[in-house]
Amino acid sequence: MDATASQKPRQGFAGLWNISFGFFGIQIGFALQNANMSRVFQTLGSSIDDLPALWVAAPLTGLIVQPIIGHMSDRTWNRLGRRRPYFLTGAIFAALSLFLMPLSPAFGAPLLFAAAMLWMLDASLNVSMEPFRAFVGDMLRTDQHSAGYAVQTAFIGAGAVVGSIFPWFLQQLGVSNVAADGGLPDTVKWSFWGGAIALFAAVLWTIVTTREYSPEQMASFGGHTLEETGQPVRALAAKTYLSSSLWIAAGLGVIVLVQSLELQKEMLLLGALLGVYGLLSAIAISMAKQGKSTNMLSSIVGDFAGMPEVMKRLALVQFFSWSALFIMWINTTPVVTQYVFGSTDTASAAYNEGANWVNVLFTVYNGVAAVSALALLPILSRKVGQVMTHSICLTLGALGFLMFFFVRDAQSLLLAEIGIGIAWASILAMPYAILASNLPQAKLGIYMGLFNIFIVVPQLLVATVMGQIMLWLFPGEPIWTMLFAAGSWIVAALAMQRVKAAIPQENAHA
Template sequence: MEQTLREKPRQGFAGLWNISFGFFGIQIGFALQNANMSRVFQTLGSSIDDLPALWVAAPLTGLLVQPIIGHLSDRTWNRLGRRRPYFLTGAVLSALALLLMPFAPTMGAPLLFAAAMLWMLDASLNISMEPFRAFVGDMLRADQHAAGYAVQTAFIGAGAVVGSIFPWFLEQLGVSNLAADGALPDTVKWSFWGGGIALFAAVMWTILTTREYSPEEQAAFGGAEEAVDEGVTLRALAAKSYGSAMVWIVAGVLVALAVEALALEKEVFLLGGLLALYGVLSALAISMAKKGRAANMLSSIVGDFSGMPDVMKRLALVQFFSWSALFIMWINTTPVVTQYVFGSSDTASAVYNEGANWVNVLFTVYNGVAAVAALALLPWLSRKFGQVMTHSICLTLGAIGFLMFFLVRDAQVLLMAEVGIGIAWASILAMPYAILASNLPQAKLGIYMGLFNIFIVVPQLLVATVMGSIMNAFFPGEPVWTMLFAAASWLVAAVAMQRVKAAL
């Protein structure tokens, strides 16, 4: 009986399905956001140069929300469970944002309203998404982690296919894909409304079909080694000097000063402010720990961040370059395809909207490939080459895909580029998390998954703040060059992944 208590039941396919089906809905929301928000912003009057600034809301909310939600969900237990209360909260708010987004053109300040809805949508999606990452680790035994994240990745790909293809599919059904200048086409409006309903329904499926293990059950499964002593984190924090905090503050001030000195985009001020803010919060947390203050959210988050396991630190560098390329793609694919492949930047023209819809098709392809690759290709590659080499191979294939966007001007040929990008996307969503779930303490899985998201968010903030300055200085009005940056970024990530070997 004791042995039974110390090992989680093995989940069949139905169990794996129920655990991750909610992510299908969450990814519909992300796909609608990623494929359509540049189109929405441009339709409402934004220039290409302003797009990164408008997109900055998305990664910023993830940076703030995910560590907090991770910390809270590790410590939550109520009638709904540990992670499911956050699934529900995020689903309700993100569905509301999707339902309201199409009304932006009717508002007094349409761009501001759209940016606010993007902020609300991304924050809400992150509230649901972060616990889903930890949920797989909670519910599955270690030998099923890879399978669990593969199924989750398949649902992410499938959800992204549905979200990305919505506008194109509706156009095929006869829904108008054209609108007056400054108005959103009906294809976009109905895509957001349908996506909101689908998102909520999918998350509710997981909530209603799963039962979380209680803290007592988790302790029994994990054994004595899973008990986490917060005092260890606080003592390690108290032993730190204030020097590291000062480094962050000085770095933030230098970045802010560089804006004027180097004539950088004003959005770079945000990056400097975030660096300085972390330094101040770090100093505050160290001070409280030195004074013997009891464990609190700030001290726990700062302490866990500074004391990350080695495997997480090594994977962080890989994530940084991986997500830099992805954010470049989400912001710039629509301007690149419409301008270079379809030959128009006029958002009211039929040609532009045809190109914008083709971007949805392209995004559908890479997400569809990711769904298939997660279940068919990645397991085979992992068995043959190991998880580390598999991730490097997939990132390299993705880099070739981005290089094709830089070189190719044929819409049909770009479908082949999306195959490589889709394989890389599948690996990004599965391999790092499978490695982490098997190497992190169960009791802190939520906070570490939340902190790991920092290395997804920070590169997005850099792209949103710095890329505009680089493009204006060297390639004004030529967004295609961003695809070369994306290709280089994934090649660097592929090389950095090889350093993870020593940590496994």
């Protein structure tokens, strides 16, 4: 960084609050989705084996949307600013999706309509969410990154608490929690409608109360310009087509295996994604060789191929961290209703009581995350560093998943959620604080978007491969997924120890 560069103004608590308050609303949307979509799909007629395929919308939309939005937001500047236009657009469509989702049973193909609304909801949430990650880095000086992402994590936890507790809270107020076979209970309907209003209002708050730094101001703070960070595209022009060919071959190989071994058809998506990436990378290399260095595709592929070392090492941690989270979001409702409340009948009172208890469990882990982000993570990271803090938190979360595997008492599972909540807080804060302090500021949007690949790829693998594994080894026994989740977080905790060598000493502590 230029030694003569000026410093960004230090933000007080009100500034930190306003910068991240919109994430409170976004997370209400994610929480309603995570805690209720398996319930919605099962109620509309989906079998338990079909749930991963229906949930594939969430990671797939993130995989496509976030790098594109990151690339675009780095290059946007209009009356609303750099990131805020995307906050607003995503919030509008996410609120619309939440409003329409409970109306699914009224359509001729209710399960198909619900799946379509999930795609629209998740894509819209990603449009809003990705720029929020970069927004913290844009608005805060380096020594406030940990505090900024901690406040954002607290809002994520608080928003998830509100979103998760909606159905249970409405039931306590006397709203009906059961419906005729194939219909959604009023608790679910009103939760989605209330969530739509809250999401839009929270994002609008951040838009109204914040003012982004202009490109000229960002340059004065010592950030690299986009022209100065064009090396990845130039490096792309020097590459051969070998890696692209290997990706395409891998994709075709998966498709052939699915057909020859009669594997689940959802795995065709995995093969298609591998092949498509290989094709797109070949096109990007060709365009770079022709000197077309300013196109979006070459920029995204070039930045992906030329990721900084710290990002590469964190990628492995993210892969295993989010594998476990997606397993949890898909399978907690089937596990709790089947093993703790003893019912798989979606029209029964026992099933719906168990499904509401899942909302309570999700509320607890998100509440713990909100508190941990402000009270535990800053203290722990000052004492042992960001790397060790993240490893410790992931290990505590793994112990929580092990409790789901062994415990059959609903109340005791609240203890499991404490460990999971601490890990969730760290997953949302530590990797992003490390990245924001060690990446070029001018390309923070695209790098945050690309980092999301290592969140969504494991989710796609869970949605495609996990279903086949469970069908082979443990048909009709979703409890075993919790053991997979525990193992994933243990691996992530160990992989985190490789990150420290890639972080400059001055940024190693919060």
